[in-house]
Amino acid sequence: MNNSTAQQPKQRPSQARTPQRTNVRRQTAHLEGRRDGKPLIFGWGKHLTRAEKARIQTIAAYSFGGLVLASLIGVFVFAVIQQNVLIPNSAIVTINGTSISQDLYRRTLAYNAQDQWNILQKDIATYNDQGQKIANGDKSTDLMNAQNALVSQLQTQTQGYKQAAITQNTIDLLVNNQLIQQGAQRIIKDHPGADKALTPAQSEIDKRFDEFKKAFPTGQSYANFLSKNNMTDGDVKAAITLHLRQEMMQTYLASQFISPAKQIHARQIETNDKASAQQALDKIRKENLTAPTANWNDVAKTASVDPNSKDAGGDMGWIAEGTNDAGLEVWLFDPARKVGDLSASPVGSAGGTYSVIQVLGIEQAKPIEASQLQGLKDNALNHWLSGQRVAPFNKISTPDSDAMQATRNLPQTPDLNAQLPDFSPQGQVPSN
Numbered sequence: 001m002n003n004s005t006a007q008q009p010k011q012r013p014s015q016a017r018t019p020q021r022t023n024v025r026r027q028t029a030h031l032e033g034r035r036d037g038k039p040l041i042f043g044w045g046k047h048l049t050r051a052e053k054a055r056i057q058t059i060a061a062y063s064f065g066g067l068v069l070a071s072l073i074g075v076f077v078f079a080v081i082q083q084n085v086l087i088p089n090s091a092i093v094t095i096n097g098t099s100i101s102q103d104l105y106r107r108t109l110a111y112n113a114q115d116q117w118n119i120l121q122k123d124i125a126t127y128n129d130q131g132q133k134i135a136n137g138d139k140s141t142d143l144m145n146a147q148n149a150l151v152s153q154l155q156t157q158t159q160g161y162k163q164a165a166i167t168q169n170t171i172d173l174l175v176n177n178q179l180i181q182q183g184a185q186r187i188i189k190d191h192p193g194a195d196k197a198l199t200p201a202q203s204e205i206d207k208r209f210d211e212f213k214k215a216f217p218t219g220q221s222y223a224n225f226l227s228k229n230n231m232t233d234g235d236v237k238a239a240i241t242l243h244l245r246q247e248m249m250q251t252y253l254a255s256q257f258i259s260p261a262k263q264i265h266a267r268q269i270e271t272n273d274k275a276s277a278q279q280a281l282d283k284i285r286k287e288n289l290t291a292p293t294a295n296w297n298d299v300a301k302t303a304s305v306d307p308n309s310k311d312a313g314g315d316m317g318w319i320a321e322g323t324n325d326a327g328l329e330v331w332l333f334d335p336a337r338k339v340g341d342l343s344a345s346p347v348g349s350a351g352g353t354y355s356v357i358q359v360l361g362i363e364q365a366k367p368i369e370a371s372q373l374q375g376l377k378d379n380a381l382n383h384w385l386s387g388q389r390v391a392p393f394n395k396i397s398t399p400d401s402d403a404m405q406a407t408r409n410l411p412q413t414p415d416l417n418a419q420l421p422d423f424s425p426q427g428q429v430p431s432n
Contacts, residue, residue, distance in 0.1 A: 087408070093171060093399040095178040102403050109170040110229040110411035111239035116166065117414040118215040120157050124421065125217075127154060154423040163416040167404045175396060177242045179388045180249045187252075197252050200244040208240045209233070220413075228412035246381065253380035257322060259368040264332050265361035267314040269299060270306040270353050277346035277354035279303070284342070284356060305353070318361075320368050322376040325349045326387030331357060338362070350386040 048056070088106070091099035130147045160166075184198040213222040226232065269284075271277040280303045284296070297313040304310035316324065321333050327349040331337075339359055346354040368376070376383075388394055403409060410416060 090403075091397075091400075092403045093175060094395075094397040095175055096182065096395055098178055100174045100178070102400075102406075102409055105170065105174060105404070106409040106411075107229070107231055107235045108174060108239045108242065109167060109409065110225075110231060111236055112170050112173070113166050113411050113414055113416055114225055115212065115215075116157070116161055117418075118212070118217065120154075120161055120420070121217040122215065123150060123154055123157065126150060151423055154421075155425075158420045158423055161416075161418075161420060163405070163410070166416060167410075171399045171404060173242055173246070175389075175399075176385055177245060179385060179394065180245055182394075183384070183388060184245075184249065194252065197255075198245075198248055200241050200248060204244060205237050205240055208244065209237050212236065212240065225413055249384075250381035253384050254377040257368075257373055257376045257380065259370075259373050260365035261320050261368055262333070263318045263320045263363050263366040264337070264359060265318050265363075266316045266332055266357055266359050267296070267300075268306065268309065268316055268328070268355040268357045269304045269314050270309075270349075270355045271303060271346075272305055272353055274346050274348075274354045276303065277356055281343070281346060281356045315360075318363070318366060320366070320376070322380065322383050323372070325351060326383050326385075327351075327390040328355060328357060330387045330391045332359070348390045348392070350390050 088103035089101050092102045092105045093100045127147070127150050130143060130150065133143060134147065184194075188195050188198065216222055216225070226236075269277070269280045271280060280299055283299055300310050300312075300314035304314055306314070309315055319329070319332060321329055324332075328347055331343060331347045337359055339362055341359045343355070343357045347357055348354055389396060
């Protein structure tokens with residue numbers, strides 16, 4: 001036997017180590033497939049192998065991460081929807097079930113503010129031009145009178161150009177617009193020919209639209225106004241229509257005041273609250289006071305708070321429409337009213353009081369003094385609106401004051417808090 005042959009048996013142990021490594025891998029796989037009897041969560045999962053538990057844990061981790069991500073995306077999407085859809089479309093005020101959205105308020109406010117700003121800046125420029133002429137030696141009576149009149153006008157304009165005033169005027173405009181539209185429908189139903197007099201024409205809307213675009217002060221533009229306030233031509237025309245509709249209703253109502261006119265003789269017992277008025281009404285009904293007797297006089301003296309009529313049995317005299325409280329006139333001038341009618345319930349006044357009213361007489365054509373008639377014409381819309389606001393058939397919610405002043409609803413331009421020259425008597429009028 002040679003040396004080479006003798007060494008061969010020593011190589012066998014080296015060859016036997018290879019399967020040992022294979023056995024280790026099998027052992028590891030075997031352990032992963034074993035059940036260790038430990039729960040995975042809340043006592044559950046003892047029957048699972050380690051590999052199954054690992055897979056479940058991985059799936060749970062990814063699922064939780066996905067849920068968190070989905071929640072974050074959901075919160076972001078909801079915030080976007082809330083800011084751009086829900087809040088803008090939420091009601092800022094409601095009139096007889098019709099909601100005025102915050103976005104409509106925002107767009108109308110932007111137009112109103114810009115319109116006031118344009119007029120104000122034009123008048124300030126005119127004032128400065130006049131002042132320059134005066135400084136150059138022109139002391140003519142006409143120029144001095146024009147300057148004084150313009151100062152008075154600017155005092156009113158600058159006092160009105162305040163955030164609180166403009167926002168309140170805008171919400172009033174939107175509420176009045178609904179009352180006017182609903183009132184116009186009733187008028188047109190009874191007088192079909194009034195349709196044209198109460199409906200703004202497209203040609204007039206377009207005319208006002210062109211005037212508005214040309215009225216911007218030097219250095220400012222209509223295009224920038226639209227861009228800053230996220231508005232369109234249609235939004236501007238819609239706001240213009242509100243103003244036109246209001247002007248047309250004023251003109252129509254003024255035309256209805258004529259002399260002679262229908263007048264009503266009435267008496268009332270006016271109280272500070274509805275409960276007191278109801279007590280007076282109950283007493284009148286109980287005693288069946290249907291004529292101007294001493295008993296009615298006694299109730300008026302003891303219960304009425306109107307110093308002008310309480311000692312005269314509540315006699316209000318002859319009333320032409322537009323000359324008394326608008327809330328009471330809604331009841332008095334109802335077409336169905338007749339002599340002897342007694343209010344079935346307390347009638348709310350525009351001043352906040354409540355009255356028991358009875359009709360004593362009706363004349364279809366009684367003269368009205370000329371100066372009084374002109375006053376009625378000039379105040380026709382304001383008087384009518386004050387009556388509509390307290391009429392029992394109109395329901396108006398309280399406007400959302402927070403939304404009215406919210407930054408998101410205020411115009412980006414013009415600045416509602418801009419510093420303006422002080423034209424007040426106590427202020428320093430700009431010099432030239």
